[in-house]
Amino acid sequence: MSDSLNAAGVELDFSRLELPADLGERYREAIDRATQEMKAVEAGENVNSDEGRQVGHYWLRNPKLAPGDLGTSITQTWQSIDDFARDVFVGRFTNILWIGIGGSGLGPQLLYDSLRVPGVTPNMFFFDNTDPFGFRRTVGDIEQTGGLKSTLTVVVSKSGGTKETANGMKFAKAEYERAGLSFEAHAAAVTQPDSALDKLAGPETADDPKTAGPEWLKRFAIWDWVGGRTSLFSAVGLLPARLLGFDSSAFLAGAREMDDVTRAADLESNPALKLATAWFHVVEHQSLHNMVVLPYCDRISLMSKYLQQLVMESVGKEGKGISVFGNKGSTDQHSYVQQLRDGYNDFFAMFLRVLDPEVDEMEVEPGVTAGDYLMAFQEGTARALTETGRLSMRITVDRFNEHTLGALIGLFERAVGYYGAMLGINSYHQPGVEAGKAAAGELLVAQLAVLKHLPGDAVELAQDDERRKEFAKQLRAEEELKTLTDDFVSDLLKRFAVCGRLTE
Numbered sequence: 001m002s003d004s005l006n007a008a009g010v011e012l013d014f015s016r017l018e019l020p021a022d023l024g025e026r027y028r029e030a031i032d033r034a035t036q037e038m039k040a041v042e043a044g045e046n047v048n049s050d051e052g053r054q055v056g057h058y059w060l061r062n063p064k065l066a067p068g069d070l071g072t073s074i075t076q077t078w079q080s081i082d083d084f085a086r087d088v089f090v091g092r093f094t095n096i097l098w099i100g101i102g103g104s105g106l107g108p109q110l111l112y113d114s115l116r117v118p119g120v121t122p123n124m125f126f127f128d129n130t131d132p133f134g135f136r137r138t139v140g141d142i143e144q145t146g147g148l149k150s151t152l153t154v155v156v157s158k159s160g161g162t163k164e165t166a167n168g169m170k171f172a173k174a175e176y177e178r179a180g181l182s183f184e185a186h187a188a189a190v191t192q193p194d195s196a197l198d199k200l201a202g203p204e205t206a207d208d209p210k211t212a213g214p215e216w217l218k219r220f221a222i223w224d225w226v227g228g229r230t231s232l233f234s235a236v237g238l239l240p241a242r243l244l245g246f247d248s249s250a251f252l253a254g255a256r257e258m259d260d261v262t263r264a265a266d267l268e269s270n271p272a273l274k275l276a277t278a279w280f281h282v283v284e285h286q287s288l289h290n291m292v293v294l295p296y297c298d299r300i301s302l303m304s305k306y307l308q309q310l311v312m313e314s315v316g317k318e319g320k321g322i323s324v325f326g327n328k329g330s331t332d333q334h335s336y337v338q339q340l341r342d343g344y345n346d347f348f349a350m351f352l353r354v355l356d357p358e359v360d361e362m363e364v365e366p367g368v369t370a371g372d373y374l375m376a377f378q379e380g381t382a383r384a385l386t387e388t389g390r391l392s393m394r395i396t397v398d399r400f401n402e403h404t405l406g407a408l409i410g411l412f413e414r415a416v417g418y419y420g421a422m423l424g425i426n427s428y429h430q431p432g433v434e435a436g437k438a439a440a441g442e443l444l445v446a447q448l449a450v451l452k453h454l455p456g457d458a459v460e461l462a463q464d465d466e467r468r469k470e471f472a473k474q475l476r477a478e479e480e481l482k483t484l485t486d487d488f489v490s491d492l493l494k495r496f497a498v499c500g501r502l503t504e
Contacts (some may be wrong), residue, residue, distance in 0.1 A: 005271040008257040008407035012271050013394040016386055017278055017348065024267040027277055030422040034276065035265045037421035038414070042263075043067075048225075048428040055428045056225035057413065060233035061255040061406070070223075077221055077235055084188070084218050085242045093152040093186075095145055096243060097138070099127040099168040100156030100236070102433075103228030103309060104190075108240045110306045111232070114299045114405060121244050125151075127168035135171045148179050148186065152243070156190040156236055158222050160197030163437075188218040190235045227428055229310050230413055233406075247402040254406025255413075262414045272411050276418035282348050282391060283322055284423075290347035292340060293326035296378040297354040299400055300408075301328035307412060314416045314427040326350075330377035341384050349385060349392035353378055354400045446483040449475060450492055458502040462493040 003015035020026060041047045041055045044067040048055050056066065063071035098108050105128035112124045123145045125138050142151055153172050157165045176183040189201040196210060204213030220235035231237065233255060241248040262272035282288050291311070293304035304326030311324050326332075329351070340349065353375065361369035382392050397404045420427030453475055454461075461467050472489035475481070496502050 002268055005268070005274060007261040007271045008254060008410070009397055009404055010258070010271070010407050010411055011396045012275060013396065014274070014278055016382060016392045016394070017282060018391060019278055019281060023274075023277060023281060027280055027422070030280060031267065031273065031277060032265075033424070034273065034418040034421035038263070038417055041417065048426060050426050050429045050431070053428070054225040055227070056223065057227065057230035057233065058259055060226065061252045061410070062259065073221065073223070078238065080218070080220060081235060081239050081242050081248075084220075084239075088217060089152060089243050093150055093243075094122050095142055095151035096122060096124045096240065097127065097142065097148075097151050097153040097172060098124060098156070098240065099153065099165055099172060100190075101128050101162060101164045103231050104156040104158075104162075104165070104236055106302075106306055106309055107229075107232040107237050110302045111237055111241055111246070111405070112244065113302050114400070115241075115246050115402060116244065124240065124244065127165075127172065130164040130167045132171075135168065139172075139175050148176050148181055151186060152217075153183070153187045154190065154239065155187065155197065155201075157197050158192050158195070158224070158226070158228065158231075160191050160195035160200070163440075182214075184214045184216050187216040188220065188239075189216055190220045190222055190239065192224060193221055227430075229313055232409055241402070250402040251406040254403035254408075255410035256406075258407045258410030259414065262411070272414035273418050275411070275415040276422060278393070279322065279415070279419050280422050284320075286391075288346060288348045288391065289321070290323045290325060292347050292349045293324060293352065294329045294332060294349060294378075294381070295326070295352040296329040296374055297352065297357075297400065298328065300352055300354070303352060303408070304328070310412055311416055313430050313433065315420045315423060315425060316432070317425050318423075320423050320425060329381065330374060333377060333381055337381055337384075340390060341388050345388075345390060347390070349382075349390065351378055351382060351392060351394040353394065353396050354398075355396065356399045358399055442481075442483050443488070446479075446481050446488065447492060449479045449481060449484065450489060453478070454502070456503075458493070459497060462497040462502060465490075468493060 004011060004013045006012075024031065037047060042058055042065055044054050044056070046052055046054055056070065059066035059070060060074060063074040065071075066074060098105065100108070105126055108124070109126060109128070116124070125142055127135060127138060139148075142148060155165060155169045173183040176186060187201070189197050191197040191201070198219055199208065199210045200212060201216040201219050202211055203215040205211040220239060222231065222234050222236065226234050233252060237251075238248050241251055258272070262270050264270040264273070267274050267277060293307055295301055295303050304324070308324040311322050315321050340347065357371050361371050364370050364373070382394065385392050395408075397408070417427055461471060468490045469486050472484055472486045475484045475489065493502070
């Protein structure tokens with residue numbers, strides 16, 4: 001069994017994972033299940049059975065594989081992105097405000113942070129939460145770089161009902177109007193056809209009350225068979241890539257090349273399948289449930305955060321999963337590497353490195369550059385972990401660019417797909433996330449009940465423990481809401497008091 005594999009410019013080194021020589025045979029049943037499911041995914045079967053959906057993110061970089069007329073829809077979106085960038089964006093906008101959460105925000109952040117060229121790339125800002133302070137601070141940053149007049153706002157929500165995104169959109173619209181500008185004349189949407197956002201961003205239609213007008217600059221399609229965490233090769237990623245001046249064709253090509261090589265059933269010629277099988281061995285059979293991702297390159301420092309969502313949201317189900325942590329090397333050699341080496345042995349590490357920084361390197365010592373130090377720290381950390389029996393692996397690329405990024409994302413997407421199939425779970429839904437949204441909705445209903453019943457001396461009520469408990473008890477009796485617990489009502493009143501939302 002080989003300790004390394006190389007595909008689409010990405011090298012995987014498994015030598016420090018201490019994988020068994022009979023890895024393929026040991027897990028043959030699980031591997032066969034995974035390869036069969038991957039074939040079913042790409043053939044268009046409803047592999048996301050819980051939601052009755054196809055899983056089509058691999059078609060996004062190779063529309064020829066898409067069933068029916070879906071390939072045409074994909075290429076038409078590519079063309080609409082090119083037309084918009086050339087005819088609308090260039091010459092008018094120098095800033096992009098991107099409003100999206102989860103994969104709709106994190107993927108574009110990774111693109112921008114890893115590929116931007118300061119002074120050349122347009123500025124990009126993000127609303128990726130529902131934090132009022134974050135909204136205000138970001139708008140303040142935009143005001144320092146040309147203001148909202150030269151800012152295109154892109155709102156991303158597949159369903160059109162994502163509350164965090166809707167809140168950010170409402171805040172942005174208010175800010176444009178406060179500046180005397182039309183929000184709609186500065187806005188585009190990425191959403192599913194006929195969604196609430198699609199109708200909001202479209203022209204007003206007399207027979208549809210959900211359309212309000214005026215029409216936004218553009219609407220770009222995304223489909224129900226594309227999950228948020230695997231949407232980077234849809235308009236969610238290709239639109240910002242094109243607007244920022246990146247080579248979106250190379251980005252697509254890198255992922256497509258990785259897809260091509262990772263269809264093989266042979267473990268030793270399929271890096272994504274081998275990566276998934278390595279995870280299966282280390283996590284499921286050696287009980288190392290934590291993966292620490294250490295990118296030794298500032299440009300890919302967000303990769304650990306990106307993988308956190310991709311891996312944990314996909315396979316963290318039914319008592320299974322991999323907990324993903326990490327930041328960047330060598331920074332973290334001065335923080336948690338101490339525990340990695342000498343603390344609990346409950347993890348494995350995945351190092352990411354880029355060999356060529358593609359900038360002129362000055363020598364910081366005779367014959368030694370800063371980049372030499374970076375590589376030495378990476379290898380030194382790996383050796384230090386090995387000395388105390390900690391497992392690790394390493395992924396290397398020669399140079400980092402659009403092609404490389406596409407190949408890396410393709411590698412991890414397919415590894416996650418294989419790994420979920422090996423576990424026998426559905427990697428393509430997120431019931432835990434939906435449960436959190438539902439619970440938040442119930443709490444907001446309870447909050448409205450509290451506001452409705454506030455007495456005239458609400459400030460005094462918020463300061464009196466016994467009165468708060470009695471108030472909560474009365475609310476539960478009148479509103480019949482189990483969510484109106486003593487702790488919830490007390491916490492809500494305290495927050496309202498701090499924020500000045502209670503009256504004397």
